[in-house]
Amino acid sequence: MTKLRKLEPTDLPYLYQWENDAKAWADGDNHNPLSQQDLRDYIERTTGDVYRDGQLRLIVEHEGATVGCIDLFDLDIRNRRAAMGLYIAPEWRGKGIGRQAVEQLEQYAFSFLHLRMLYCIISVNNTASSNLYCSLGFTPTASLIAWTLEGDAIVWQKLNPVA
Secondary structure (H helix, E strand, O other): OEEEEEOOHHHHHHHHHHHOOHHHHHHOOOOOOOOHHHHHHHHHHOOOOHHHHOOEEEEEEEOOEEEEEEEEEEEEOOOOEEEEEEEEOHHHOOOOHHHHHHHHHHHHHHHHOOOOEEEEEEEOOOHHHHHHHHHOOOEEEEEEEEEEOOEEEEEEEEEOOOO
């Protein structure tokens, strides 16, 4: 079973490994290595309150193992939307864990936070993520030409069905 939980200081080694995975940098906002102190400061600073922090990072656990993280960020309270980001450690990919994590965060965002829309920006080269979000009812709505040095990206959006 997959569950989401708040960051803990004991997550530092995982965050350090994941944030410094240069293969994932093209698909995220990180473009340089982060120190353990950078990440320790982040863990200490974050309140876990999406409204106060403007973002929410949760740890993804599967059968008791720490396997990734999922984020809500770029929270726009007026327009009731937020971006999503997902990282599952390579050895845990392809097992449906990312799908369960996105479903749980979507449920929280739509039912509890009453967001109207979730979106993510995915490189056209990241077919696994595109397939995941497509299978969850996200719609590709815009092409971002030459968005990164690696190439184009697609904006995927999902509207809250009850908003």
